[in-house]
Amino acid sequence: MSPELVSDAVEAYAAAHTSPPPEHLRALAAETRATLDSPQMLTGEVEGRLLEFLVFLARPRLVLEIGTYSGYSALSMAQTLPEGARIISCELDPERVAFAEAHIDGAGMSDRIEIRQGPALETIDALDGPFDVVFIDADKGGYLAYYEAVLPKLAESGVIVVDNVLWSGRVAGDPEADDDERTPVLRAFNDHVLADERVVSVMLTVRDGVTLVRRA
Secondary structure, three states, X not given: OOOOOOOHHHHHHHHHOOOOOOHHHHXXXXXXXXXXXXXXXXXXXXXXXXXXXXXXXHXXXXXXXXXXXXXXXXXXXXXXXXXXXXXXXXXXOHHHHHHHHHHHHHOOOOXXXXXXXXXXXXXXXXXXXXXXXXXXXXXXXXXXXXXXXHHHHEEXXXXXXXXXXXXXXXXXXXXXXXXXXXXXXXXXXXXHHHHOOOEEEEEEOOOOOEEEEEEO
């Protein structure tokens, strides 16, 4: 098992000193943990607020999310979405789509968030952009393809947000001692972004690691 990135005590302190989520997000998180597989995929309160802040600062017209899961991140971003702007979220799993749509409707956000079920690359190909904010949080093996698909359609002042880039610290560990097949994939992705002269990036040690990417 990889060492934790930040101690539980520090994580708890950070969460306690972050503005708490609204009731609809607390209810969504509780139901996610109780009913869906892989509840560790839940974005969480601190990262949810980070996404909300990025949308607040970017004032986007179009947000693209790759990987809806239960809808927490989409609903977090929708809280500060400008009037007339929208979020398109890509999700392959029909159970997750139904779950997220129920919570989006319940929060009164169905006019802001549209979930498109199916392969994300097909959805991206069908969209013209430009994307002002892109949040990538889906299958790790697809990260590089998603990145390359959205970058040409990124707005001049747009930002790509990539989740799980530290993979519980595994990416910085001993490759010989790690049997998780996703670890080398994420290492290769991180190296690709760093070497990409088209962009400027910063990797943050928030939650499981978040990389922010903009055009150079």
